[in-house]
Amino acid sequence: MSTDPSPSPPAEPAPGTGLAVSVKALCAFAARAGDLDLRFVPAPSAQEGMAGHRLVQGRRGADYQSELGLGACFGRLQVRGRADGYDPQRRRVEEIKTFRGDFEAIRGNHRALHWAQARCYAWMLCEARGLDSVEVALVYLDLGSDEEHVLAETLASEALRAHFEALCGRYLAWAEQEAAHRAARDAALDALAFPHAGFRPGQRELAEAVYRTAVAERCLLAQAPTGIGKTVATLFPLLKAGGRQRIDKVFFLTAKTSGRAVALEGLRLLRDGAARPLRVLELAAREKVCEHPDKACHGESCPLARGFYDRLPAARADAVQAAWLDRTELRRIALAHEVCPYFLAQELARWCDAIVGDYNYYFDASAFLWALTQEEGWRAAVLVDEAHNLLDRARGMYSAQLDAAALRAVRRQAPPLVRKALGKLQREWRRQQQTQVEAYRAADSIPAPFARALQEAVVSLGDHFAAQPQEAQGALQQCFFDLVQFARLVESFGEHSVFESTLEEGGHREALAIRNLVPAPFLRARFAGSLSCACFSGTLAPFVFYRDMLGLPEDTATVDVGSPFRSEQLKVRIAMDVSTRFRDRTRSLERVVGIIAAQYARQPGNYLAFFSSFDYLDSAFEAFTRRHPDVPAWAQARGMREAEREAFVARFAPGGQGIGFAVLGGAFGEGVDLPGDRLVGAFVASLGLPQHNAANERMRERMQALFGEGYAYTYVYPGLQKVVQAAGRVIRTEQDAGVLYLLDDRFARQDIRALLPAWWRVQQLAVTAAPPSSSA
Numbered sequence: 001m002s003t004d005p006s007p008s009p010p011a012e013p014a015p016g017t018g019l020a021v022s023v024k025a026l027c028a029f030a031a032r033a034g035d036l037d038l039r040f041v042p043a044p045s046a047q048e049g050m051a052g053h054r055l056v057q058g059r060r061g062a063d064y065q066s067e068l069g070l071g072a073c074f075g076r077l078q079v080r081g082r083a084d085g086y087d088p089q090r091r092r093v094e095e096i097k098t099f100r101g102d103f104e105a106i107r108g109n110h111r112a113l114h115w116a117q118a119r120c121y122a123w124m125l126c127e128a129r130g131l132d133s134v135e136v137a138l139v140y141l142d143l144g145s146d147e148e149h150v151l152a153e154t155l156a157s158e159a160l161r162a163h164f165e166a167l168c169g170r171y172l173a174w175a176e177q178e179a180a181h182r183a184a185r186d187a188a189l190d191a192l193a194f195p196h197a198g199f200r201p202g203q204r205e206l207a208e209a210v211y212r213t214a215v216a217e218r219c220l221l222a223q224a225p226t227g228i229g230k231t232v233a234t235l236f237p238l239l240k241a242g243g244r245q246r247i248d249k250v251f252f253l254t255a256k257t258s259g260r261a262v263a264l265e266g267l268r269l270l271r272d273g274a275a276r277p278l279r280v281l282e283l284a285a286r287e288k289v290c291e292h293p294d295k296a297c298h299g300e301s302c303p304l305a306r307g308f309y310d311r312l313p314a315a316r317a318d319a320v321q322a323a324w325l326d327r328t329e330l331r332r333i334a335l336a337h338e339v340c341p342y343f344l345a346q347e348l349a350r351w352c353d354a355i356v357g358d359y360n361y362y363f364d365a366s367a368f369l370w371a372l373t374q375e376e377g378w379r380a381a382v383l384v385d386e387a388h389n390l391l392d393r394a395r396g397m398y399s400a401q402l403d404a405a406a407l408r409a410v411r412r413q414a415p416p417l418v419r420k421a422l423g424k425l426q427r428e429w430r431r432q433q434q435t436q437v438e439a440y441r442a443a444d445s446i447p448a449p450f451a452r453a454l455q456e457a458v459v460s461l462g463d464h465f466a467a468q469p470q471e472a473q474g475a476l477q478q479c480f481f482d483l484v485q486f487a488r489l490v491e492s493f494g495e496h497s498v499f500e501s502t503l504e505e506g507g508h509r510e511a512l513a514i515r516n517l518v519p520a521p522f523l524r525a526r527f528a529g530s531l532s533c534a535c536f537s538g539t540l541a542p543f544v545f546y547r548d549m550l551g552l553p554e555d556t557a558t559v560d561v562g563s564p565f566r567s568e569q570l571k572v573r574i575a576m577d578v579s580t581r582f583r584d585r586t587r588s589l590e591r592v593v594g595i596i597a598a599q600y601a602r603q604p605g606n607y608l609a610f611f612s613s614f615d616y617l618d619s620a621f622e623a624f625t626r627r628h629p630d631v632p633a634w635a636q637a638r639g640m641r642e643a644e645r646e647a648f649v650a651r652f653a654p655g656g657q658g659i660g661f662a663v664l665g666g667a668f669g670e671g672v673d674l675p676g677d678r679l680v681g682a683f684v685a686s687l688g689l690p691q692h693n694a695a696n697e698r699m700r701e702r703m704q705a706l707f708g709e710g711y712a713y714t715y716v717y718p719g720l721q722k723v724v725q726a727a728g729r730v731i732r733t734e735q736d737a738g739v740l741y742l743l744d745d746r747f748a749r750q751d752i753r754a755l756l757p758a759w760w761r762v763q764q765l766a767v768t769a770a771p772p773s774s775s776a
Helices: 023-030 046-059 108-129 157-190 203-215 230-240 257-273 308-322 327-336 341-348 368-376 387-397 404-413 416-433 448-467 474-491 520-528 543-550 582-602 614-627 642-650 694-707 710-727
Strands: 019-022 065-074 077-087 092-099 133-142 147-156 219-223 249-254 280-282 354-358 380-384 400-403 440-443 497-504 509-516 532-537 557-560 570-574 606-611 633-635 658-663 681-685 738-742 761-764
Touching: 019 023, 019 157, 023 077, 023 108, 023 157, 046 077, 046 092, 046 133, 065 108, 065 157, 077 108, 077 157, 092 108, 108 133, 108 147, 108 157, 133 157, 147 157, 157 230, 203 219, 203 230, 203 532, 203 557, 219 543, 230 249, 230 257, 230 380, 230 532, 249 257, 257 280, 257 354, 280 327, 280 341, 308 327, 308 341, 327 341, 387 509, 387 520, 387 532, 387 543, 387 710, 400 404, 400 474, 404 416, 404 474, 404 509, 416 448, 416 497, 416 509, 440 694, 448 474, 474 509, 497 694, 520 543, 543 710, 582 606, 582 614, 582 681, 582 738, 606 614, 614 633, 614 658, 681 710, 694 710
Parallel strands: 019 077, 092 133, 219 532, 219 557, 249 354, 249 380, 280 354, 380 532, 570 738, 570 761, 606 658, 606 681, 633 658, 681 738
Antiparallel strands: 065 077, 077 092, 133 147, 400 509, 440 497, 497 509
16 A cells, blocks of 8 residues: 655755754654554555556546645744645535545554644645635555445534644654754864874875865765775765765665674774764665564564553654764664664664665665655765665565465465466466477567566456455465566566576476576666765776776776785786696696695795585595595585584684685685785685576676677676785785685686786796696
């Protein structure tokens, strides 16, 4: 049901001394009460909601006034909004809402909020036109039947004025507090000093680039080496520019939890330097902060949802006073007020200045921060940490898969009408695959009959849940979500994606997928909708690749910050007599193991050895431990849990000795900080090129057609990015020293060398055996 508006922060002070707020924001802040209730109800899309409004408005008479702009004042507070409709003949103000399913199932607290909005518009109209009374109507349109359900009351203007002023009275003190906070924040940030005695080499260059692009309201791609302090170098200039550029929010987005911790550390340092006027919020995943994972999100099940909106004002007030709202502090405040920590964080995003969270909060199809930015018109500055990760993450956000076995299992348990619709979908699926004999097939279009059957299945499930909301759980609900996601991607399908059909295990496991190859069309609006967006990483080469793939604007600025490290710190060696091509791995394995063992014998210490796959890693680890049982060695395993990953890293102790075997591009290839002698060297036995298979070859063809760089965009650039990230584990500070072995003859090729860091001084190892006969 499109009936659940969200609260908004007060707008910027209007010209003069006023404070502006919308009717929607006023009511959501001051009139909301009762339980948090997230029981699933199929909701109309925004397009369906707008169409429903037009349908109702079109049924009214010629004198009917639609989308009527209104305004009123209460002290310094200026309230504005747009009433859905007014019938001057009946003196009736209408607030229109759309829904699906049972009208009686519309929850009481939702209706109370709708009444509050309608009564505000009614008072504004009475004041503007000198009316002594008016009829106030809630018009609920059932999108399934186009039937209207009308609730109406006639109220005197004095009663409407009292209601309006009561809401404004609750809101005005908060609005004044927020305006004072904003003024104090901007003044403190304008005077903010860099939090260290001086800039590290390269740090000033990065900070200046971020500041310039923020002032110019442009985007930035910044490649900057590890160790220069990228977090502070990107946060400081945005905060410094906050007041001057009227920046409402700074979003610091990360790929991993470890990145959030680093960002919070930087923000704490800067906040302390600004005499703490900055409100900082950490957003964590729902499953990580839920206090009652065994309960549903509504007041009849979860005690922290029961009366959530009644206790929210006190919790919100405490939170903004605390101002530092990391996961721990947010939980403390939430439990003290007996409200849900996750949804308290969602509320506080409206009132905080700097927000740290995962990429998905801004870039996902249903991204929370992006939706708020659009709704509230925020001038948001965005920082994307370790931005090389955004490509694969975004591809996943805009891909979807359906599993035939899961669909069959759900269909057997589905009610009759849903079973019929799912059966039709299955028949179209089989028709799609009936001529397929290969394990993998990709198409550039989606058959229209399949798309229709998919949409019919979505509608059937939606109608079922609208009529039987108590059944919206379990496998049938998950099937509905999966089909909805797939159907949305069908609607937006284009050259950025492929339609895939796979047959595995002799045809017993079938799947259909829409796989996104180029997320640019989906992300382009996210970059354009920010005041400024800086994407930064130690590996963003070449810039044009990331600009093309992510959809950054053509005028995106770039900066490649020189390394603070000296070539003498890292000895880089290429093994010219090693080939790690798949067909050569068995015969080169002895040489790879020999190089690792020889280096360890010359300089015992902690090393990391990277391989392109778990199979290759297992072979190398077995060969090494068999031939060199006296050397401490440990290996990454498939599906390691967090505690196991921590134990793997903990073995790299200061002064320690041993070799950790890991997969290139895995958990230990980036985001692992092992300064000093915790790591003295690394071996990379692979160019990191993605596997040559039918799916990647399809991607290569598409990249060639779109960008004229098929092989590089599909294989070379993603592969070398993983190599450079892994090598970056060795030198973390200007005092570190170490060695890096690149174990493949292809590293000597000029095109490959051009993608390696410029500060590396690369030498070739002496050839000790006949060079490999393979080429390519």
